[in-house]
Amino acid sequence: MDESRALRRAGWAGAGSIALLVAAVALGYLVGVDDPSMSDSDILARLNDDGRQAAAGAGLPVLAAGVALLLWFATGLRQVLDRLSGGDPLTHVIVPAAALFCGLMITGVSLDTGSAFAAWSDEFTADPNTVRALGMAGQVVALTGLIGCGVVVAVTTRITQQAHVLPRWAVWLSYVVAALCLSGFWSGGMASAAFALWLVGAVIGVLRAARHTAPDAARTPPTLG
Template identity: 30%
Template sequence: MTRHPHRKLMPDVRLWTGIAAVAVALLTVTEFSVQVFVVGARPSLDDELALVDFMTRTSNGTLLTILIDTMLMAALIVFLAGFRQLITHAEVALQWVADLAYGAGLVFVAVTLVGDAMEAGTALDVTGMAGDYSVLRALTVGHTVLFGSIGCVLTALVAAASAYVTLGSEALPRWTGWLAYAVAALNLLAVPTMFGGTDPASFFAAGGAGTALFATFPWLVWVTAIGVVTIRDRRRPYDVPADGAVAAT
């Protein structure tokens, strides 16, 4: 019997998926830190003078946050592509579900970048000129919904599809699949926050602390878990035999 040489996914998909996941985690923590310690809490949208003053003082911090988020989205695209390849390489029959997760993830990235552009508009509106309260308020309300409930629905779809293909393909440990289902459920729980108003002090406000706790944090935990698993466990069956692995001669 002659064994055909084993072939390996090139480039190393597991490695790059893990690196991208870790990058997403680190950039998310960095962005959160800048938002909390540099930008700070936004005043009420009803307070015209306070809102304009806040946007003026924090414009550079806001632009820095958006720059970090843009790099985060780039890393997320790499992660989503790598995750899809891991699944389809292990179980071709699940490709359409993996494509669903990938497609929903790309839509999430697009929606987030639109929200980033709107938030950047609030910073640029007060750069070198007097801020327009009506413009600042409208842009803030708009990107709050994009980052909040709309993003939660898309994240839930990505997580649910990822959970299904993980459990169906066993390309990754099964516990990561169940974790993804939990992430999907928590993101759906956060969707109704769009009816919670815009008061920054309210836990259930649109895009507020409730969204961060129920949606953003669980999503970060799952992505980080996938990153750790794919980097650490690179000896699972991803080095697969070529067609007809063992041929008789």
């Protein structure tokens, strides 16, 4: 497979990962408990609702597919950055950092939805306080995984800044996104939304790099902008 086609497929994998991850989070939210002030009756109603249990069951496979596509995209992003930087070793952290985010996100969502799966068996009597604790633990773990996203954003921004392929405003905006992600749990949903928007831009950048990667790629450097 030629390099242009590989990058194009990695870019579309990134686009697919955004859609699947958003869908998985939405499905998990239907049954997860991330608000400790929710009443006991509301918690039990969520856990024992057949429709919400089905949503949780569908959410984990969707999440797994989204994670796989995100890791595929990370390999393509690393390839683009490697060419832009001339082989900077800093690019080696891209895939492990993405894997950190993916692993902690899966763990967090599993903790949050585990009680619903147990209730599905009709052999589990949920304790609302335990469900609250698991829900908050899942939220903390998943949001802490944003540290991996922060590393991806920071490394990408640094290399593209050195290569002068992004406007100054985009560089500093990316650094803001990296700072939000690196604050992990404390930045909450704001960091998640910021990373999702940044990821859209990164996908576009990889697809553009694929378009500019000709058979004589040695004479045609990739660009993200």
